[in-house]
Amino acid sequence: MAVVFEKPKALADVSTHYCPGCTHGIIHRLVAEVIDEMGIEGDTIGVCPVGCSVMAYNYFNCDMIEAPHGRAPAVATGAKRAMPDKYVFTYQGDGDLAAIGTAETVHSATRGENIVIIFVNNTTYGMTGGQMAPTTLPGQVTQTTPYGRNTETQGYPIRVCEMLATLDGVALAQRVAVDSVPHIREAKKAIRKAFENQKNKRGFSIVEVLSTCPTNWGLTPIESLTRLREDCIPYYPLGVYKDITAEEVVK
Amino acid sequence: MAVVFEKPKALADVSTHYCPGCTHGIIHRLVAEVIDEMGIEGDTIGVCPVGCSVMAYNYFNCDMIEAPHGRAPAVATGAKRAMPDKYVFTYQGDGDLAAIGTAETVHSATRGENIVIIFVNNTTYGMTGGQMAPTTLPGQVTQTTPYGRNTETQGYPIRVCEMLATLDGVALAQRVAVDSVPHIREAKKAIRKAFENQKNKRGFSIVEVLSTCPTNWGLTPIESLTRLREDCIPYYPLGVYKDITAEEVVK
Amino acid sequence: MERNLMKGNEALAEAAIRAGCKCFFGYPITPQTELSAYMAKRMEKAGGVFLQAESEIAAINMVLGAAATGVRAMTSSSSPGISLKSEGISYIAGSDLPCVIINVQRGGPGLGGIQPSQADYWQATKALGHGDFHLLVYAPASVQEMINMLTKAFDLADEYRMPAMILADGLLGQMMEPVTFPEIKANVVEKPWATNGHQFKRKHNIVNSLYLQPDGLQKTVQDRFVRYEDIKKKHSEAELYKTEDADIVVVAYGATARVAKSAVNKAREAGIKAGLIRPMTLWPFPEKQIVEGTKAASDVLVVEMSMGQMVDDVKLSLECSKPVHFFGRTGGVIPKPTEIFDEIIKIGGAK
Amino acid sequence: MERNLMKGNEALAEAAIRAGCKCFFGYPITPQTELSAYMAKRMEKAGGVFLQAESEIAAINMVLGAAATGVRAMTSSSSPGISLKSEGISYIAGSDLPCVIINVQRGGPGLGGIQPSQADYWQATKALGHGDFHLLVYAPASVQEMINMLTKAFDLADEYRMPAMILADGLLGQMMEPVTFPEIKANVVEKPWATNGHQFKRKHNIVNSLYLQPDGLQKTVQDRFVRYEDIKKKHSEAELYKTEDADIVVVAYGATARVAKSAVNKAREAGIKAGLIRPMTLWPFPEKQIVEGTKAASDVLVVEMSMGQMVDDVKLSLECSKPVHFFGRTGGVIPKPTEIFDEIIKIGGAK
């Protein structure tokens, strides 16, 4: 009998600190699988800022840099500019990437910085106990929107892929989800494409992954998958918002 | 004989520090004319951050707050939330609004903050002596792109109106120019619409004004108008990128 | 009055609302998240504004904007977030605006840890941003004191037109203790300088920190320092505990002072004449009280949850006239009463 | 070697390139814009990276990323921009990364002015961000010294794995003086900790400042402070000028020291035994040199372009054993030689 599925090598053999059923774990694995498949673990530098995934440096086996909250794209830019032949990726939450780090996100995108951004959108600040994130859905109850997010006073969610797709430097902007095996397969393909883009010096690639936070959503892990499917995906439609390689093919 | 044109009352009767032919002066006047026409000088709070227009507090006769570089939308948010019945506007340069202040810009927009943003895009950092701005055109020579902006290493310009138009909180996103009298008339109409939006609590309105910087462009004021027309407008097409009142009419 | 259990973070929020705070702008960070959460629940009902900003920088600049219009405004964060606010705080000070800033300190530098710390002392008292300026800095040591000091911070901030800080730590922010809320008379200060719309009734107001002429800037700074001198004279505060006859005086503030007090009591039980000075304001630093409280003492022991930041201020207060020892824990480690007791013994024994 | 006129800002840039700086990330601000402009012209040709960041915060974090990979990296700004970098600097210190940061100081607080100032002394030496940490701080007083100190800053930063700062001001940044560039042997330090791809040849490296266990964080901080002690012993620097027999010793650094030297010369001409101590490193502070240089003195006069920030360090160095007077200008005002001379006379006359 042959092993058809096991932990990828680029992931350390340790138990993560993530809550049971948190899909951060699935997304970690997908990134690690791509690194394994491309054989680039020795040439990869990961950048993780603050958020539930802050300790990802203990989970990925490639070299890792821990970045200040929101600044991973800047840190990645520094690393990539210093080492243009290495693969540099960031792994960021929605609070990190779309709130405090908005400027770094937009500018690394418009610069066409040749990096990969894995953007984990779980519609809340997981690490700090479930406050409103820029991506929190209208009406969603969080620690700082105890009566549900009121768009009148607390504004509207940002659809990051749609926004970044307006920028010339972006090579790939795609939104995927990890609520089911077919979607997980799609997510992995997108991540692979992003890393291939970096290999081929095509510029900035972002893969937005819709993810769960059972703990702060107040749902079981399985209920969380349902919410992801029924509430989040409709608001954040999955799909490719920009893909310059597709354009190359089409034209 | 009746006066058909004179300095608006909301502008102070002083000589500005702007370079000869700098169109900041025209834009100041348009804002002041709208304030006069709406009779709201006594209820208006202007917010000017750092940039050539940093001393606008000496030029506008309404109450004025000087904001840190890039933070005018946050300062304006604070003022507006504290005084919801006042008119609050910011007056920001392209370095200010689209570089260091990107996060504040995007978030005041997505929040639908009920303020007016006058965004003066002169494709450079005027105040500090003409460095590359996020809006500097490809190939444009500046102090920090002495060989012309190379998009390979220095990235692509941001088209702010196009980007912000993807956000739900935006009521108006319009780009105008001040290179000719017809365009100046259009610019004033847009500014008026923005202030009317605030009056009617419609949310965030931004008017991007393509402007000149003869000093740092190394051109005469008249040559600068030509550049505005021939180089800038084609790259930054004038027009309405979002207007919820128009949508209301259309639907 | 009824005593209730309340978390430090929540007590600060409730106290702010009662002190007439009209605008709160925050950004989540451990260990002070409960403060925002409380505001989110109560502020709107109390007729005020709660807004979660996109970042600490946005939050402090929203405070600047709100404070400029004359309302009471507040923000709150923890160490890394406070660093991010430093430019904005410098602007607020330079624009002579009143406001209150909470720092529920955690271990640093960098991301550090989230456990209690006092390693932002220098930042708070000497250099919260560029340029010559100060904040009022209050150092509470109990949940009740957080409430009392917050009220005072708003009042003095308004009176002197300057930012005030509550320098707390994770221990104080997270713990629950019994508290009561005194009836608060919000000290209403006229703010003729506020940019709230001139209504054609006055010249336009300008809130600004820019002075292109060095002489002009120098003059505003010097004028501000004259006000600082006045504050130093009138508003420094410290608690003196068993210092009258103390041979060894411990100086400690905030949560550390609680532990130090246990150690002092223990030392007294062991027959050692120990005492405690607890600075309650860190700026202005209670220099006179330090001199007063160490009159009988041969030695001074400063205890901090840092590598030693207040220790210089104690030396300077004493004009280096007595040996000032230091015992510190950092990175989120809380000193134990026995450790401080041992230090007291060591100093006593070294005679 | 040929002497050429060069602006301070440009000299810093050229010196960095020669010292093997591979990455420069900046954001424009007066009065240091020429530094970026020079880098924009030369860096790429020299095989390095120049990138104008979208903000000071992005710039310092790009430095963090580049430094993490093991290359020499630098950024530059002026006062408000340095405040914005403070979180990032604290992270760099907390991650034990070497880099060089330039602060061409201007008047504060807030937007302040753009003329020379020394009011960021406390920030640079005590609290450039939250938590317990220090930077190496060099205070050049001439364009030539900017070049020399920059090289040293890179070398020591690498050796001790910590950030180093050149604390200049608008006067030094903007002025031209004759300079020569010494042949520089870039001190190549092995960086086995660098996150530059492990190539399956070693365990993965981690650059990090997070320690969730307080004990772990305390230990790293304490270990860092052991290194600091070593630096204090070996690397403090000061210039002593006519101090051997001086009754009155002026202590001043940077541009102010130039003016002070003129005043001291004037005083000597007038028959007053004056001398000058010029701290060249501000952290570590040259305590021994202060003691040494004031041996003969009855009085010490500290002169700063601030409301008095270094004065405490001088007092502490002397253990308050001599009267330490202060004369300051702030907000961009540069003290005049005659003003300092008058102060010297006043102190002398007060005897």
Next chain:
Amino acid sequence: MAKMEVNFEKCKGCGLCTTSCPKNIVVMQKEKRNKKGYFTAECIDMSACIGCAMCAMMCPDCAITVEK
């Protein structure tokens, strides 16, 4: 024949794997807690397992290995 194996100590008892098995043979047991205190997942009919690894793909903790 295929085989799926749940690492007893790694499993966090989240149940996600149970949602994805096309054969519906992955369930949560209610008998024995692991050291962390979780009831873990298990395969109740290994002979029905087709080795598709869909359970494993859904597992956030790499607690499942599949052989075929």
Next chain:
Amino acid sequence: MAKMEVNFEKCKGCGLCTTSCPKNIVVMQKEKRNKKGYFTAECIDMSACIGCAMCAMMCPDCAITVEK
């Protein structure tokens, strides 16, 4: 009849007004500098002025007043 007037001391001599006059009667004089050192704009044929204010609309310094 209409009248345009250039405020001599306010004018910065930029020339923008000269580009917008439909009657082409606004030009820069080369005789007299104002206190700031600028040669200013002037109307060379007031009788042709139609008071359209297009010159004034183009002026960044509110240096032109138009009456009609």
Next chain:
Amino acid sequence: MNEEIILAGFGGQGILFAGKVLAYCGLIDEKEVSWLPSYGPEMRGGTANCSVCVSDEPIGSPLVLNPSLMLAMNLPSYDKFINSVKPGGKAFIDSTMVEEKSDRTDIDCFYISATQLATDNELNGMANIILLGKMIKETSLFSLETVRKAMEKSIPPRKANMLDLNMKAIEIGMNY
């Protein structure tokens, strides 16, 4: 009275709530009290614990290092704290969750299958309170009256219906 108490278990087991009830008991009996939770990401899927002090004297550090009373609801918590209990102290252990037994002889250990008891009595999620009942019984720190008042204070008004269930759990613990 000077009790230093640690309560520990998983997040979700009601550790912080049980601590709060204890603290309110002290408050009602006019003691000095403090309550301090562990906080931060260690809560994510890890252990949660809190320190409660109840004393006649003002409380110094609210952080308990060597508890006189300890309540443990899972193995990691038991492992972490069992050896820190003061000699002469008491430990209350949920034996449904913790199979081990301490070999310390200088403290009293009480093993209560609280989680099982809760399930059996349809009091799911109240194992914490059952353990608390046992603690109150064995220490006689507070009267049942005090505990009831403390419960009233601790339970938010909109969950008032939980009061009786909680008191039932207390009794089950006291009668164990």
Next chain:
Amino acid sequence: MNEEIILAGFGGQGILFAGKVLAYCGLIDEKEVSWLPSYGPEMRGGTANCSVCVSDEPIGSPLVLNPSLMLAMNLPSYDKFINSVKPGGKAFIDSTMVEEKSDRTDIDCFYISATQLATDNELNGMANIILLGKMIKETSLFSLETVRKAMEKSIPPRKANMLDLNMKAIEIGMNY
């Protein structure tokens, strides 16, 4: 030698360049020198000026407050600095731009219609150098040889063709 010099005028009149030539003269003659421009937004449409020190001794503050030599190319600059000139000092004034005359008797004022001269000699934009020529003539600070070398240093290679024109302007000034 210890000259403290201020040169002032509009931005664009070549004030900083003239100062740089002076500083290079000092450098070539092995003096201590410094050059310090005014900087910042006051340059926007306002005045530009610079301080140059040339001395046998190390230079303290490079900021000149009371110049021994002053060169003014517009009215605001003239107004700003004329009264700060040291008694015994010399002022060189572009009389095309500045119509006023100083009534100070303790300094020597030279009025040169430099801008006009530049136009007349097809040396547009070199009024600064004409004034500099006059200053060098009246002070005998540097030899023509030194000035030529300084020009070579100050003019960037790609503008080398400007050298002769500049030297012509110097001569016009010297012969005025």
